[in-house]
Amino acid sequence: MRRFLTYLAATWALFFVGCAGYHLGPSNGELAGSRSVQINPFINKTLEPRLSAYLINALRKNLQQDGTYLINTHDEGDIILSGVITSFVRNELSFQSSDVITVQDYEIRMTAQVTARERSTGRIIFDKPVVGRTTLRVGNDLTSAERQAIPMMTDDLAKKAAALLVDGTW
Template identity: 25%
Template sequence: MNASPIFHRLALLAPLLCLGFVSISCTGYQLQTGRPQALTHVKKISVPLFENKTLVPRGEILATNSVVDAITNDGTYHIATLHEADAVLEGTMETITYSQVRSTRLDTLRSEEMENTVTLHWQLLDASTRKILSTGKATGSSRFAIDANQQTARQNALPDALQRAATQVVGRLTDDF
């Protein structure tokens, strides 16, 4: 049995129709660079040590490392030295606040679970002109259970809150929101 010529033509025409529909469906769309319009020239960022306005020892190191890790994980920008960078990201760890999430059943003043909230203020400056390219505030929070050593519990929860704030900073630098 020989297949009719109509089936042969449809077999040849089907891939061409699929290709046509795919190309038409993408009309008007373009891939973006992953950067806001004002930051299209920025490819390398230098991140000096953040300022620490809290009483947390080595807080500036934790904040800086969190932001560098978030930039590296995102991949839109590269970390560079001050001399090689297109922009400089300066920041300050402004506040750390603690609030009670859950208390014991019999004593409401005795916490079982707490939440810390970290606030970072940052600004992205052009490396050559020192003009402000972008600025903002980011907050990150983390919950932790209170055990025998409350100071250790607070210290262990701080990097998680800083990482969440750093993710907000990078989100503003890459997606502008």
């Protein structure tokens, strides 16, 4: 019986020590939903159209899924998120084995200078370049394949930008 009680006490001690670092709620210490974010349109300095619209939709989706901040659509957010899309690049990753000139896979990459600032004080929370990327397999139509891959690339960038805002790495 004594051995069983010792085992039980050790198990409970390990259980409580193992969960000591865990906490519920947002990782930046703020209460969920206590502040709101206003996402302004990003300026697109690339030749690729509609990147800003894809990025804004992806940012809204990622911030809503996280739940730390409310999305404010009436220009009254506590934090204003804005930026400039500075580059959109397509690089070759692999070529067809039968033809070394024909590309089989591309990596598309987009860079945006993302800025978050507090509305009340004007303090810049962060102003950093964020990169989103994805792999694109070329089929018969490069344009259609790229059109399908752009939302995945902007979602990757939005996840990284949302993590910067939510996790408070600034």
